[in-house]
Amino acid sequence: MDFQTTLKVKQQIIDEALDKYLPKEPSPQNNIFEAMRYSVFAGGKRLRPILMLAACEFAGGETERVLPFACAIEMIHTYSLIHDDLPAMDNDDYRRGKLTNHKVFGEGIAILAGDGLLNYAYELMLQSILQHPSQSQNATAAMYEIARASGVYGMIGGQVVDLDSEKKQIDSITLDFIHNYKTGALFIAAIRSGAILAGTEPETLKHLTSYAENIGLGFQITDDILDIIGDEKKLGKKVGSDQENQKATYPAFHGLNHSFERVNDLFQKGLAAIEHYGEKAQFFMDMAHYLVKREY
Amino acid sequence: MDFQTTLKVKQQIIDEALDKYLPKEPSPQNNIFEAMRYSVFAGGKRLRPILMLAACEFAGGETERVLPFACAIEMIHTYSLIHDDLPAMDNDDYRRGKLTNHKVFGEGIAILAGDGLLNYAYELMLQSILQHPSQSQNATAAMYEIARASGVYGMIGGQVVDLDSEKKQIDSITLDFIHNYKTGALFIAAIRSGAILAGTEPETLKHLTSYAENIGLGFQITDDILDIIGDEKKLGKKVGSDQENQKATYPAFHGLNHSFERVNDLFQKGLAAIEHYGEKAQFFMDMAHYLVKREY
Known part of the structure; x- marks a missing residue:
């Protein structure tokens, strides 16, 4: 499939x-x-x-x-x-x-x-x-x-x-707090709790957690980027709302270019945490792509 | 004590x-x-x-x-x-x-x-x-x-x-539903969960549940009565607010006299459920008095 x-x-x-x-x-x-x-x-x-x-x-x-x-x-x-x-x-x-x-x-x-x-x-x-x-x-x-x-x-x-x-006016530490807590925590918990429920080994849990942290944050920064450069049709929602609501975003602090670099870095780190599992990790590799390298 | x-x-x-x-x-x-x-x-x-x-x-x-x-x-x-x-x-x-x-x-x-x-x-x-x-x-x-x-x-x-x-306009079945669910359920759960946590016998749980159901409902009807005839000083809140907000209450449906009778009946039934425990049940007996036969 x-x-x-x-x-x-x-x-x-x-x-x-x-x-x-x-x-x-x-x-x-x-x-x-x-x-x-x-x-x-x-x-x-x-x-x-x-x-x-x-x-x-x-x-x-x-x-x-x-x-x-x-x-x-x-x-x-x-x-x-x-x-x-x-x-x-x-x-x-x-x-x-x-x-x-x-x-x-x-x-x-x-x-x-x-x-x-x-x-x-x-x-x-x-x-x-x-x-x-x-x-x-x-x-x-x-x-x-x-x-x-x-x-x-x-x-x-x-x-x-x-x-x-x-x-x-907030600082970038506060922005990171909002990202990590408001969306990141539940994203990470989804992956961790699934593995814990299955009685995972601590080593596997460590790798999955690292994957979740990196891809979770990448997912959110991508959200911020798409609110600036996204296609409203593909996204199914209005762009520019963050700026309109004076919301602090990653690109607003660090610029679009650096935001892209950061997303790419997080994407690579997320993959690196699980790629040694080979084929077994294929769904998570594809999911990383889906979540981070998206236009919607 | x-x-x-x-x-x-x-x-x-x-x-x-x-x-x-x-x-x-x-x-x-x-x-x-x-x-x-x-x-x-x-x-x-x-x-x-x-x-x-x-x-x-x-x-x-x-x-x-x-x-x-x-x-x-x-x-x-x-x-x-x-x-x-x-x-x-x-x-x-x-x-x-x-x-x-x-x-x-x-x-x-x-x-x-x-x-x-x-x-x-x-x-x-x-x-x-x-x-x-x-x-x-x-x-x-x-x-x-x-x-x-x-x-x-x-x-x-x-x-x-x-x-x-x-x-x-609501009927008295709806009023009972509100009483039983909005306040009664958590009141009963308080008593049941305490006993369950202690690893209670089913028989004891049955008696405590019956106590909780009767005293819980008695407590709420007393609330309704006090909103009509209570002393604002003793209650620490305004009386008459139920009528003002057009809230359906037990006395509004059944009259004050019948409400008093009902409270007394519930009080007796609550006590009857636990009185065979004698002194061991003293706190619950006193509590029934405190909750139902109050002026505040």
């Missing part, structure tokens, strides 16, 4: 599992089920769950076993987008060409739909741990990896600093 | 543990640490964590072991209040005589402080499970009990229906 087909198959597996796990039965509160589903199925690329699946398989684990955790990380990612889009935060009316959650369901329900997805992610992982008691230690460690990366020492920490930095 | 002293001692234990667990170190994101602490230390009575502590002790468990879970449930309760107070929800400027979180820190940080507390509650419980691998099965089951009661099949489910019911 070529890379694009593999990617599609994995996306399909995730989408089916999300549909299976997310509540939908008729009930007094099904307003929130609808709101949660609306944003989960609003066109995400499923990068984090796909990386988790791949890391789990790489470390010898089973796809079936990792699915609740993979769906949980996608729910956490989605909740963070719903809350980020709120008027009190980024105040966005559209995401991926669709109305944002609060524009469809109102602010109150959007806040609760975010809360609901975050909490449900933990319910889902706990259910899975209780169903497989013999593997509970690895699974709990994987869950902790995800929880830590989602919280005030991870994604939420990055969102806070990002919010505090709006329309302010 | 008399009941009031026991209660104060338990409150003190919870407050000290909360102070120990909640982040406070200087860091780029310490704005959110401050916001989280502000609401956690804004004068809560610590009912849920105290009930959890008591249930754990009742079932033969250790206080030290249950503390991270007890603090986690208080963090979850606090996050729900922060989000409930937001302009898009109840739009309250004051709670327990203090400015609400968003009035002090702004809406964006208040949303994130709520998210941060919810997520941190899970981090804290997971850390504790990883530190005590031999008891992980009971602890994971206790954590699931809390997670389920906090989510769309518990508290959040109740918040959604409450929000949807504003300024609408």
